[in-house]
Amino acid sequence: MSPEPVQRDTPACSLCGEPAVIHQRHTGRYLCGTHLIAGIEQRVSDTIASEQQVGPGDCVAVALSGGKDSTALLLILHRLFGSHNDIRLVAVTADEGISGYREETVRSAENLVKRLGVEHITVSFGELFGDSLDTLLKGRETQACSICGILRKKALIVGAERAGATKLATGHNLDDEAQSVLMNVLRGDLMRLVRNSGADSGGRFIPRIKPLMYIQEKEIATYLMVQGIWEDLPECPYALHALRREVRSMLSKIEYRHPGTMLRLMENKKRVGTAFFSKSPGEPFVRCRECGDPCSGDLCQLCQLRHSLLR
Numbered sequence: 445m446s447p448e449p450v451q452r453d454t455p456a457c458s459l460c461g462e463p464a465v466i467h468q469r470h471t472g473r474y475l476c477g478t479h480l481i482a483g484i485e486q487r488v489s490d491t492i493a494s495e496q497q498v499g500p501g502d503c504v505a506v507a508l509s510g511g512k513d514s515t516a517l518l519l520i521l522h523r524l525f526g527s528h529n530d531i532r533l534v535a536v537t538a539d540e541g542i543s544g545y546r547e548e549t550v551r552s553a554e555n556l557v558k559r560l561g562v563e564h565i566t567v568s569f570g571e572l573f574g575d576s577l578d579t580l581l582k583g584r585e586t587q588a589c590s591i592c593g594i595l596r597k598k599a600l601i602v603g604a605e606r607a608g609a610t611k612l613a614t615g616h617n618l619d620d621e622a623q624s625v626l627m628n629v630l631r632g633d634l635m636r637l638v639r640n641s642g643a644d645s646g647g648r649f650i651p652r653i654k655p656l657m658y659i660q661e662k663e664i665a666t667y668l669m670v671q672g673i674w675e676d677l678p679e680c681p682y683a684l685h686a687l688r689r690e691v692r693s694m695l696s697k698i699e700y701r702h703p704g705t706m707l708r709l710m711e712n713k714k715r716v717g718t719a720f721f722s723k724s725p726g727e728p729f730v731r732c733r734e735c736g737d738p739c740s741g742d743l744c745q746l747c748q749l750r751h752s753l754l755r
């Protein structure tokens with residue numbers, strides 16, 4: 445999805461009067477490139493501080509697919525922490541082996557880390573699971589996103605462990621997070637709704653952080669465009685997850701007519717989570733009986749998947 449094109453008779457930036465590049469509907473402001481960039485970096489920095497996502501001594505593994513969200517995430521974290529001596533950044537890429545899609549995004553990821561001088565670790569599905577996603581998915585294309593999600597999470601954790609990371613940062617933006625909230629409500633999945641607010645906990649999990657969780661997809665795209673880093677990369681050919689696609693289209697229409705809807709969904713999730721965990725001591729964490737990874741049932745998602753793939 446490309447960002448909205450700037451109108452011919454461009455309105456002026458609400459802060460400095462220069463030509464605006466974006467209308468930030470939830471604040472009612474128009475912003476020029478400079479103020480958009482500064483504003484986004486400040487909001488990410490505020491999120492990191494208020495959610496205590498990164499601190500001195502941390503090594504942050506940044507999940508870098510090469511797509512726009514993860515590109516923006518690495519750029520912003522590099523700007524915020526690149527010159528800190530006591531915070532290390534390592535980019536981690538999971539190469540699923542999706543032909544016609546992965547080659548280009550992996551190349552884009554490699555160019556970026558080279559330019560920034562950031563250490564880069566790539567973990568391929570072939571190396572980890574013995575086969576590419578394309579092969580693993582034969583005949584199961586309809587479950588592609590959920591299968592890939594489980595495998596990619598594992599690949600990123602392996603990469604983060606190899607990097608010696610203490611945090612794993614992913615590029616989920618406000619649209620992704622608000623869609624997930626709504627999807628969990630629609631599916632009636634309360635545990636999923638209240639979980640993963642902020643960091644995973646327990647066992648040997650490396651806590652996952654989402655510094656872009658309050659930045660809209662449109663803002664991220666414009667952030668890259670005004671810096672000349674926008675690349676029109678192919679979308680994942682498996683990205684057809686029916687419910688998410690419908691929720692995405694519905695939610696962006698509602699957000700357009702009622703600016704701030706996505707942020708309010710996030711606030712609601714937080715409130716429900718706080719109420720829930722103040723009444724119950726939280727999910728009991730147990731270990732998977734096969735691989736020993738922390739999980740909430742008898743078998744972890746990856747081991748369940750391994751069984752069904754081998755069947």
Ligand SMILES: [Zn+2]
Nearest residue numbers: 457460476479
């Ligand atoms: Zn301005």
Ligand SMILES: [Zn+2]
Nearest residue numbers: 732735744747
């Ligand atoms: Zn397991």
